[in-house]
Amino acid sequence: MSGLTPIVVWGSKGQAKVLAEFFDASGFRAAAFFDNDPDAVSPIDGVPIHIGAPGFERWLRAADRSTVSFVVAVGGDRGRERLEIYELLAGAGLAPATLVHPTAFVARDALLGTGSQILVRACVCTRAVLGRACIVNTAATVDHECELGDGVHIGPGATLAGCVRVGEAAFIGAGAVVLPRIRIGADAVVGAGAVVTRDVESGWVVTGVPAVRTARAARSGA
Ligand SMILES: CC(C)(COP(=O)(O)OP(=O)(O)OC[C@H]1O[C@@H](n2cnc3c(N)ncnc32)[C@H](O)[C@@H]1OP(=O)(O)O)[C@@H](O)C(=O)NCCC(=O)NCCS
Structure with missing residues (x-):
């Protein structure tokens, strides 16, 4: 056996x-x-793919879930x-993995919520606190x-300066910059390349330099 989980x-x-790409380097x-897509293809040859909730339930009946x-x-x-899928899988008795790429930097006193994913060359600096199932994407x-x-989700190459607060399920697009102490509300979207100089309300979509609210409809929950 490989000894990998x-x-x-x-x-x-x-x-x-x-x-x-980095499961084995992380011990998995x-x-x-x-x-949910019936046409989905497994990303790894020889590893099965199951479709939707019925596929998951069939897999679960045969699995030793305490080890997975x-x-x-x-x-x-x-x-x-x-988050919804996280709750479903955790509720089924599976253990959430927190994945940190070997090239990422996570400060010793930063806190990562379970299920978070810190990708290639990302930085999570001192005293940062992340909730569950966050993504800090490539070089963010x-x-x-x-x-x-x-x-x-902090998109590829995006920068949050110090003391920024980001609400649940918000998405910061690739290459965006958020200035110090800004607050971004839950479910907000910051467009790729934006520079956020003012607080962003929950559910707003903002783009540009400086970032302003766009005409795109606010997201659900706003
Ligand atoms: C801002 C964003 C959410 C808008 O998405 P959308 O509502 O589908 O917008 P559309 O593509 O229909 O574009 C609407 C208008 O906004 C403009 N626009 C779109 N994204 C923009 C951005 N990031 N900055 C400035 N303008 C933008 C488009 O040019 C278009 O302008 P027009 O009406 O004058 O032609 C999206 O474009 C974006 O930036 N997403 C981030 C993607 C990303 O970083 N992904 C990382 C993957 S991990």
């Missing part, structure tokens, strides 16, 4: 492929993928969905004393 992954697209081996970890590989602005920076709620 079996992990199941909900999702099979980009985020799942990115995570699969993929045991199964799940996806899970991760929810659902990215983009789908933080609420990531979460600087000192930032607080991220559950299900937050």
